[in-house]
Amino acid sequence: MQSPSAAPAAPRKTPGKAALASFLGSTLEYYDFFIYGTAAALVFPHLFFPSADPAIGLIGAFATFGVAYVARPVGGLVMGHFGDKLGRKKILLLTLGIMGLASLGIGFLPSYGQVGVWAPILLVAARLAQGFSAGAESAGASTLTLEHSPEGKRGFFTSFVMTGYASGMVLATLVFVPVTALPQETMMSWGWRIPFWLSIVVLAIAYWVRTHLDETPVFEEAQEHQEVTPMPIKEVLRFQAPDVLRVVGMSIMSVMQTIFTVFGLAYATSAVGFDRASILTVNAVAIGLSMFAMPLAAKLSDRIGRRPLLLTAAIGCSVTIFLYFLALSSGNIVLVFLAAFLNMTVLYSGFNGIWPSFFAEQFAAPVRYTGMALGNQLGLVLAGFAPMIAGMLMTPGVNGWVPVAVFGTVCMMIAGTSAFLSRETAKTPIHELGAPYLEGTARRLRDRRAEHQAAVLLP
Numbered sequence: 001m002q003s004p005s006a007a008p009a010a011p012r013k014t015p016g017k018a019a020l021a022s023f024l025g026s027t028l029e030y031y032d033f034f035i036y037g038t039a040a041a042l043v044f045p046h047l048f049f050p051s052a053d054p055a056i057g058l059i060g061a062f063a064t065f066g067v068a069y070v071a072r073p074v075g076g077l078v079m080g081h082f083g084d085k086l087g088r089k090k091i092l093l094l095t096l097g098i099m100g101l102a103s104l105g106i107g108f109l110p111s112y113g114q115v116g117v118w119a120p121i122l123l124v125a126a127r128l129a130q131g132f133s134a135g136a137e138s139a140g141a142s143t144l145t146l147e148h149s150p151e152g153k154r155g156f157f158t159s160f161v162m163t164g165y166a167s168g169m170v171l172a173t174l175v176f177v178p179v180t181a182l183p184q185e186t187m188m189s190w191g192w193r194i195p196f197w198l199s200i201v202v203l204a205i206a207y208w209v210r211t212h213l214d215e216t217p218v219f220e221e222a223q224e225h226q227e228v229t230p231m232p233i234k235e236v237l238r239f240q241a242p243d244v245l246r247v248v249g250m251s252i253m254s255v256m257q258t259i260f261t262v263f264g265l266a267y268a269t270s271a272v273g274f275d276r277a278s279i280l281t282v283n284a285v286a287i288g289l290s291m292f293a294m295p296l297a298a299k300l301s302d303r304i305g306r307r308p309l310l311l312t313a314a315i316g317c318s319v320t321i322f323l324y325f326l327a328l329s330s331g332n333i334v335l336v337f338l339a340a341f342l343n344m345t346v347l348y349s350g351f352n353g354i355w356p357s358f359f360a361e362q363f364a365a366p367v368r369y370t371g372m373a374l375g376n377q378l379g380l381v382l383a384g385f386a387p388m389i390a391g392m393l394m395t396p397g398v399n400g401w402v403p404v405a406v407f408g409t410v411c412m413m414i415a416g417t418s419a420f421l422s423r424e425t426a427k428t429p430i431h432e433l434g435a436p437y438l439e440g441t442a443r444r445l446r447d448r449r450a451e452h453q454a455a456v457l458l459p
Contacts, residue, residue, distance in 0.1 A: 026164025068131030069384020075135030076373030100203030107196030159298030249418025251379025294353030314416030364434025
């Protein structure tokens with residue numbers, strides 16, 4: 001029997017369970033992401049934004065896709081605040097519920113032909129709810145998994161946050177490919193709703209797993225030592241504002257993902273004339289294979305560092321996005337797959353498998369959730385509107401895609417520069433992460449003690 005004076009057991013790390021919970025949450029997030037992006041490219045312009053000019057309807061649908069990214073920083077800030085104050089697990093359960101219910105709701109929305117202008121208004125409201133939730137999901141899942149991971153393997157375990165991205169893409173495609181094979185009238189009337197209704201299945205599984213997950217040892221220790229800060233946003237901006245800005249810059253690399261998956265789909269099917277199911281299948285295979293590439297990249301980053309792989313991804317994606325659009329323009333589906341494999345499976349995985357750990361590692365535990373969510377989601381705003389921007393940059397003619405590829409390359413250069421300027425953290429012990437915050441708060445404590453001692457010595 002343990003004596004009353006015995007020290008309590010140290011909080012237990014469960015990296016495998018944390019990785020699974022994060023994987024399932026990200027699967028739901030990106031399943032929703034891809035079914036919405038696919039519907040925005042193929043269905044929503046006709047159902048919610050009817051126009052005599054198809055390009056106007058497409059831009060309108062892409063604008064609602066981007067609207068969610070405006071809500072993401074708000075969700076990241078609000079939920080990050082409570083995640084740093086109340087715990088990672090509680091907030092991740094809440095974000096999961098909001099996300100799943102918003103997606104389910106989209107599947108029941110009436111079209112423009114049924115309720116007029118209320119249709120796009122309701123669609124935007126549902127997208128805002130999705131964005132608010134997603135703004136907290138990836139940062140929370142990354143923080144939770146990182147804090148459960150053993151030293152030297154943080155990158156590997158945290159990479160499963162983004163293997164959920166690939167899993168969500170594959171699930172979305174497996175659902176949407178047969179939907180797009182339906183007769184046009186059937187798909188437009190009720191077929192497109194099926195992928196949104198099915199999100200409830202992923203939600204139920206992910207929610208059950210998360211309810212059986214422990215809070216992170218790092219957060220429990222912070223609570224025990226009364227290190228939980230009452231205003232995380234104030235503290236992170238006071239001591240780590242440059243880190244937030246660098247995470248903003250690195251997050252812009254996600255422009256590559258939205259150009260590839262959303263604008264690329266619309267360009268391939270409307271401008272080039274590819275069959276919708278063929279392009280969806282190519283995308284699903286290329287991104288599905290990254291489920292294996294991302295953990296490998298993350299494991300390598302645990303050995304050689306995060307920054308070399310992030311820089312390689314930025315430079316490589318800058319080149320291969322040109323190859324991808326050239327392949328699309330050729331009309332050769334084999335070349336399209338090879339270019340997609342190189343761009344998404346090989347090179348983009350060097351970013352996607354590493355950023356969950358690298359971004360979280362930039363911040364100290366008391367402000368980790370808030371700092372990562374704020375920086376990551378502000379950077380993702382541009383990624384959200386990238387398909388719309390690409391649609392406006394597109395010019396007539398065979399090489400009309402060139403301005404889009406140039407836009408993607410500029411974004412990659414911003415992201416690469418931000419990665420180069422960031423601290424390498426792969427080998428830093430978890431309690432020493434976020435050095436500017438730790439040094440700043442220690443200095444503040446010394447100053448307060450000195451002021452107190454001076455006040456005591458005064459006559």
